[in-house]
Amino acid sequence: QVQRFVQHCSPAQIRLSSVKYCKLCRKFSDLLVELRQPLRGIATLKHAIAVFAASSPPRSSNIPTAPSSSNNNNNNVPPSSSSSSSAPTTTTATTNDSLTSGELTTMHTDLMQLCLLAKFPKPALSVLAEDFFEVSNETSAITIKDVLCYYYYGGMIY
Numbered sequence: 001q002v003q004r005f006v007q008h009c010s011p012a013q014i015r016l017s018s019v020k021y022c023k024l025c026r027k028f029s030d031l032l033v034e035l036r037q038p039l040r041g042i043a044t045l046k047h048a049i050a051v052f053a054a055s056s057p058p059r060s061s062n063i064p065t066a067p068s069s070s071n072n073n074n075n076n077v078p079p080s081s082s083s084s085s086s087a088p089t090t091t092t093a094t095t096n097d098s099l100t101s102g103e104l105t106t107m108h109t110d111l112m113q114l115c116l117l118a119k120f121p122k123p124a125l126s127v128l129a130e131d132f133f134e135v136s137n138e139t140s141a142i143t144i145k146d147v148l149c150y151y152y153y154g155g156m157i158y
Contacts, residue, residue, distance in 0.1 A: 002028045006048045011055035021052065022106045022140040029110035038117035045111040046123055056101035056139075102133040104150060105140035112153030121157040128154045 002024065014021045025048050032041040108127060115124040135142055 003044045006044050006051065009051060011051055014052060014055035015057075018052065018055070018139045019141045021048075022142075025107045026110060029114060032114065033117060038114040039120060041114050042111065042118060042120065042123050045107055045114060046127070049105070049107050049111065049127065052105060052107065052140075053101035053103075056103065102131065103139065104132040104135045104142065104147060106142050106146050107140075109142075109146045109150040109153065112150055112157065116153055116156060124154070124157050128157065 006025070009021075025045060029041055029045065032038050111127060112124055115121050135147060137143070
């Protein structure tokens with residue numbers, strides 16, 4: 001039933017009750033660990049993370065970009081008169097395009113644990129490649145233990 005709920009739930013509903021959604025996924029993960037069937041929950045949790053990311057409002061951030069290297073050999077020309085500046089520029093980017101919303105949740109930790117127990121690390125690699133900018137107890141009920149376990153499990157997977 002949890003699998004069907006995750007597959008068919010609305011991102012608008014998750015936005016209204018994100019803590020309960022994360023707790024439901026935690027209970028689901030704990031049950032699969034107890035039943036020694038972690039492989040059954042990997043796809044479901046990966047989808048749950050994607051739905052959670054879709055439910056989060058797009059987050060804009062100022063990301064500094066690297067200076068252009070096309071004008072490095074012309075050091076005598078001041079930056080104002082050259083076509084490309086040597087100072088880093090700032091670009092506004094929306095980070096809601098990827099699998100995650102830039103927020104680490106309890107579901108991420110649960111996914112890492114299930115992948116380790118199933119000895120199937122491949123689904124976790126795409127999540128581990130993402131950068132996290134936020135850890136919010138208000139939206140996902142995450143604890144410091146969850147954060148530490150996420151990075152510990154991630155290190156074991158790599």
